[in-house]
Amino acid sequence: xxxxxxxxxxxxxxxxxxxxxxxxxxxxxxxxxxxxxxxxxxxxxxxxxxxxxxxxxxxxxxxxxxxxxxxxxxxxxxxxxxxxxxxxxxxxxxxxxxxxxxxxxxxxxxxxxxxxxxxxxxxxxxxxxxxxxxxxxxxxxxxxxxxxxxxxxxxxxxxxxxxxxxxxxxxxxxxxxxxxxxxxxxxxxxxxxxxxxxxxxxxxxxxxxxxxxxxxxxxxxxxxxxxxxxxxxxxxxxxxxxxxxxxxxxxxxxxxxxxxxxxxxxxxxxxxxxxxxxxxxxxxxxxxxxxxxxxxxxxxxxxxxxxxxxxxxxxxxxxxxxxxxxxxxxxxxxxxxxxxxx
Numbered sequence: 001x002x003x004x005x006x007x008x009x010x011x012x013x014x015x016x017x018x019x020x021x022x023x024x025x026x027x028x029x030x031x032x033x034x035x036x037x038x039x040x041x042x043x044x045x046x047x048x049x050x051x052x053x054x055x056x057x058x059x060x061x062x063x064x065x066x067x068x069x070x071x072x073x074x075x076x077x078x079x080x081x082x083x084x085x086x087x088x089x090x091x092x093x094x095x096x097x098x099x100x101x102x103x104x105x106x107x108x109x110x111x112x113x114x115x116x117x118x119x120x121x122x123x124x125x126x127x128x129x130x131x132x133x134x135x136x137x138x139x140x141x142x143x144x145x146x147x148x149x150x151x152x153x154x155x156x157x158x159x160x161x162x163x164x165x166x167x168x169x170x171x172x173x174x175x176x177x178x179x180x181x182x183x184x185x186x187x188x189x190x191x192x193x194x195x196x197x198x199x200x201x202x203x204x205x206x207x208x209x210x211x212x213x214x215x216x217x218x219x220x221x222x223x224x225x226x227x228x229x230x231x232x233x234x235x236x237x238x239x240x241x242x243x244x245x246x247x248x249x250x251x252x253x254x255x256x257x258x259x260x261x262x263x264x265x266x267x268x269x270x271x272x273x274x275x276x277x278x279x280x281x282x283x284x285x286x287x288x289x290x291x292x293x294x295x296x297x298x299x300x301x302x303x304x305x306x307x308x309x310x311x312x313x314x315x316x317x318x319x320x321x322x323x324x325x326x327x328x329x330x331x332x333x334x335x336x337x338x339x340x341x342x
Contacts, residue, residue, distance in 0.1 A: 173336070
């Protein structure tokens, strides 16, 4: 059935059918319901490409992530997909890693789809992509990036709040030798987390020797290598705080290989609170950075840009707080246990 037949069946004009299908707010609600009743009755599917040419809007949001294999991202993707279905938007997913050529190719393909907005999450190459998209008048959402460009909206993650809670938690358990595994050096978030750890340790009078700081890459392998390095030192740390749960899981795996008990011999704290964290043995204490909240914030920001009439007081900056989730991978420091023994 064509749009002309839909109009005839609903006893309205073709223009009214078009506006109703495109959810134009000015359409009379009674007429819109009449149109949708016919649309659902006959199973009509509008040509989205033709509709985009007419309306100038594709109803597509692009989502760029650094890697889909990292368990941190699937929950964000899932939530974005759900929100897209709820608001009648398609989510175009792209996981293109760090290759500059692939990034430019991905950006070109996204622009060719005439997307209504792009969310860029944890790449470390946001500056280049933001310039490409804003040059084409495409609204952008980014993480931890300040910009005066009107088309750019950003969210600030309060990494320090959760890290401070983690450091103080370990200190309260008697740990004074606390090591830290950061993320890739090209990520802004990694530098922010590393600096936050150093400040939080300084606040409670604890030193951080250079050998207790390891630059990682948010993988289990880097966690395993870090612990193997620390165990070879004259005095290994009694606790490890990681900038990702994947690194923390790697530390726990290496501890098992070395015959170390978590948490009796070594306390471990992760960061992200991916779903796998609660199913580890023991369940992983971690700093929660809500993937659902990130997805909700990103979609809301893009929706405000695409449909400005929805929210007259549109924001350009958002904030998300992190919080420590206590499980069973942390315990009293071995030195404290010995002090308490009769």
